[in-house]
Structures are given as structure tokens and as C-alpha cells.
Amino acid sequence: MTEPVVQVENLYFRYPARTDFALEDINLTIEQGEFLAIIGQNGSGKTTLIKHFNGLLKPTQGKVTICGKDTGNLPTSELAKQVGYVFQNPDHQIFAETVRDEIAFGPRNLGFPPERIEKNTNLVLEEMALLDTVGQMPFQLSRGQRQRLAVASVLAMEPSILIIDEPTTGQDWKESTALMELVRQLNQNGHTCIVTTHNMNLVSLFVRRVIVMRSARLFMDGQTQDVFREVGKLLTAGIKPPEVYLLAQQLIPGFHPDKPVTPDILADTLSHLSEAAE
Amino acid sequence: MGFIELNQVSFLYRGSKTKAISNLSLSIEQGEFVGIIGPTGAGKSTLCWVIIGVAPQILLGKLSGEVSVKGLASNKTPVAQIAQIVGLVQQDAEVQLLMTDIEKEIVFPLENLGLPRPEIERRLNYVLDLVNLRSNRLRHPFYLSGGQKQRVAVAAALAMEPEVLILDEATSELDPIGAEEVHNLAGLLKNEGKTIIMVEHNIDELARHADRIIVMNDGEIVRDGRTREILSDIDFLIHLGIYPPQVTQVAYRLMKDGLLPNLHASRMPLTLEEAVQMLSEEGEKLYD
DSSP states (O other): OOOOSEEEEEEEEOOTTOSSOSEEEEEEEEOTTOEEEEEEOTTSSHHHHHHHHTTSSOOSEEEEEETTEEGGGSOHHHHTTTEEEEOSSGGGTOOOSSHHHHHHHHHHHTTOOHHHHHHHHHHHHHHTTOGGGTTSOGGGSOHHHHHHHHHHHHHTTOOSEEEEESTTTTOOHHHHHHHHHHHHHHHHTTOEEEEEOSOHHHHHHHOSEEEEEETTEEEEEEEHHHHHHOHHHHHHTTOOOOHHHHHHHHHSTTOOOSSOOOHHHHHHHHHHHHHHHO | OOSEEEEEEEEEETTOSSOSEEEEEEEEOTTOEEEEEOOTTSSHHHHHHHHHTHHHHTSOEEEEEEEEETTEETTTSOHHHHTTTEEEEOSOHHHHOOSSSHHHHHHHHHHHTTOOHHHHHHHHHHHHHHTTOGGGTTSOGGGSOHHHHHHHHHHHHHHTOOSEEEEESTTTTSOHHHHHHHHHHHHHHHHTTOEEEEEOSOHHHHHHHOSEEEEEETTEEEEEEEHHHHHTOHHHHHHTTOOOOHHHHHHHHHHHTTSOTTOOTTOOOOSHHHHHHHHHHOGGGGGO
């Protein structure tokens, strides 16, 4: 049994000058190589929670351990080697003059030797389909390219955990699925991937484990299809599951899928049921 | 002549080489609920800005063709005057909220118009009830949820008593319940006789209330028709990178598999309720 990459024990967090907790009694374990989504209403604590994974926030009470190290005693710069954080809005993190400089900044800052910086930069440029843009100014790129650049500059630091906060806001379906596809590939290459999103259709198509936050607490934690089946419970957390789950629940009594449901999968299931009935 | 009328309209942003929209012609009647969908970069927001006159009066560029709202040429009428007919709510409500409580937020533009106090009170109470925020009227917008903030932005726009409300990706940063709140509000406003134009990636929600869908791609209108007719064309939407309502996709697949012989290809179910009824009882009854 390998050590979990993220271990959260009895975590409480209160922002300065606030009386209420933004996180209460969170317990959570994430293993190497998982691909999970954290969902919940605006203000439920998603972003506050993931900011504990890279040490941007430190517990008020309780303990967060990343790759075996307690974040309470660790500078954020140390954690940056393990945990890559891609901000919701790529323009909040992009600042360099060229695409190449943007990518090289992180590994240089971590003190990587020049050959390794060069190698990583070339690797992620290719991985993120940004080779054509290498000499351009980041702000000349399209929104989708800037998003990929933000991911690339984080990947160049070789983090084992990749956190992506709301990767799909303001993007259309094609761009959103392309980005999630990219995250899936990174996950298959061994990165532990954590996303927060409001787009339940994307969660259902790409993610294996779902954590639901409600009013500062961890409300549900399970496999994607098991979480989305619990329609009534999700509604109390302000979450509407993808419509295929709602449809399945009304048409198929005791519907209990063993993998995340897509329109095609539900259509197949209904086809089989109707054949069986004949 | 429609309430909103575009005739061969093109717009080229200053410094850009390609037109953001080209040769758009369309007519929107009073009381219609029009959804505008399409990939990013299709020209959807530019279309909204051209209607209000923000392009070319504030966002500079070259406009050709004719745009009018209630007979007024949008490019030649002061934006402030068009804004009294057409209200606009954008993606990020926070950027347009600037006061310290909800009530001030709504009252501020009305005071600017120099309206008498009783009239301001009347409009304030009306919109607070409409967006269901009366009990929060003295709260700072900062302490509201995303859905509530977006509803404040809608309330502030509605207090100007516009005849048309444009919602440009107004739900894209909201959680699913917050998005549903805004869509339900738009449906309610339509029933009150407002003209609604909604730019939206969330097709599942749009399908509930829109009468008509305009599909844009590369600055052009590629489809314009009744909501059911447009959203039933699954292959076309997916080809454009648009994700159709999931329940429509399920029905479409079953139809292709020959399981729903009575279902007409242009009359797919669009909402959960319709799909449940149709799939649990058999096709034809629903659309008779």
C-alpha cells in the first residue's frame, strides 16, 4: 500500500476576522493516480479546501499531509514542487513576455538546472499543443490556448498532484471537453488530478470519484455514478445531477449503474430492457 | 418591422482583420424569448453589443448595415437612450455591482434618471419581489451567493423598466441551482411580456423557456428556428461542438435504433418531463 498523496484529518478553517468556519471537520484521503472532482454550490468551501492542498491556506485546526509532509510546517514554495495549481482564470497567473518564458519561470524559480528547464519546457509545449505559439506574447493567444498555457507552466514544474480550479468557465463544450481530455491524459500518465467545476455533464463523462461540499462540510464522497444516483440528497447540497440520471431514475426502478452514465449508455440500457421485455 | 431589426449587419473591431459578425439579418418581435447559441468566438456577444449600440459607439470598429431597436438606429442613438429600452446582464455580475447594499444598487441608476421618490420606491419593491430578494435588501452584495448576485444584476437592469432584457452568458459562473434560478426568472419575465435574448452554453436550461433558437458560427447565423426544431437536430449541434440536452440525445439514439417508430425526427423531447412522459408511455401521444 503506497502512502496517500493527500491526507486531510479533522480539518477546520476560519478566515481571519470571521466567526464562522469556512471548512468544518473535513476528513479525506486521496491516493496517487486518482482523478476526482470537487463539486458544491458557490460558497460551499471547494476553493478553500483545495487551497489547503498547496499550502496557500493553513488549517485553523486539524492536519493536512501532502506526500507525507505536514503542510502546517512547510513553506508554500516547498509544496509547489509537489502540487501544481491552475487558477480559474488563466489571466490571473499569466504574466511573462513570451510563451516560452511563461513556462520556464516556474521550474527556474524552483532552482531546476538549465538543461532540465529546457527539456521540461519543450516537453510541455508539445504536450499542450503550444509549439506554434512559442515566441508569441501570451495575451495574443486565444482563451483556450491561454488556459493550456496556464496548465503547461504548472506542468513544467513536474508536480505529482495537479489541481485545476474551474477549468471550463466561459468555454464552450468543445473547448471544455478538449481540456478535460487533456487532464485525463495527464492522469493516465500518472498525475493525481483534482478539478472543481459546476459542469456536471463533464464530471460524469470524465471523472471517477466525486466529492460534494455542502456548507463548509464534506457531504458526499464516492464513485461518480454512486454520487449522482442520490438525486434527493444532491439537491439538498444545491447540486442537480446530469439529466440522464434523473431520466434513468424515473424510467428504470432500482437503477444502479456500475459506471458513469452518458446519453449513449442510458439509450443502450433502455434498448436492452425493451428487447428483454419482448 | 420587428422590435429589433438587423439588416445585413457586419462589424469589424478596430485593429482586427476578420469581422466579428458578418451579414447578419434578423428580426425579433416583442415578447419573444430568443436563445443564441454557438461556439466561443462565433460573434454572440458582438451581436448583443451591436443591438445596444455599445459597438461601435464604445467598442470601436466599423459597422455596416442597419441595426435598430424600436425604430431607433442603434449606432446613432446614444447608448444611454437605448439602455432604457434594452437592459444587459453579463457573465460576471460582480463587475456591475458597485454599491454597499442591494437596495442602493437598484436605486442608484433610478436616481440618476431623476425619477421622483415614489416612482423609485414602486420600482424597487416590484423588482425585489420579482427576483425574490426582498428579505436581503439591506445586505452587502459581497455576502450573497453567486445566484443571488446574478439576480441583483437582473433586478438592477429590470428597475430601468427595459422592454428587452439581454442575458449574455449570465449563468456561466453559477452552480446548477443558481443557473436554474436565473433561467426560471427569465421564463417569468417572458410571461410578463418582456422580450428576452439569452446567450447561453447551458442548452439543457435554455430548452425549457426559449421559443426560438439562433445558432451562430464564425460570425454568421447558421440556423434560426423554433427551439424544438433546432435542438432536435442532434448531429448538426454536435458537429458544431454544441452539447444538446441529454434527454434529447437519449431519445435520438433510441429513435435511430428503431425503438421509437412514432417519434418524428424534428420533434424530440427537450426537457426531462417531456422525455419521461414520452419514453414511459410511447411516442405519439405527447405531440398530438
